[in-house]
Amino acid sequence: MDLISTVDNMSKEMYLRLKCAVETGKWPEGTKVEQAQRESAMHLVMAYQARVLKSDEIMTIGADGNIVNKSKRELKTQFSDQNKQENNDKHQHNNIARFTQL
DSSP states (O other): OOOOHHHHHHHHHHHHHHHHHHHSBBBBOBBBBHHHHHHHHHHHHHHHHHIIIIOOOOTTTTTTTTTTTOOHHHHHHHHHHHHHHHHHHHHHOOOOOOOOOO
């Protein structure tokens, strides 16, 4: 089976296991990952990010196959927008009944 067909048939759970192995050097259950396994897992993770996730998150592989990099300005804007959205969500969900002291 080639890399592309493997990635096309890979589940999200398998991707997360492989990503954990690449990042930590251990499988999720704690077993050490051999160097050859880690290299193979890295290839699969990168291909999955490019082909399936098509993420624009920094330091992932984009749909074009290149590492996603962002300038400091782009990151500040992204995080500022996320904080504004989170604050709006908090205010909308802050419907706690308030009682005055009797």
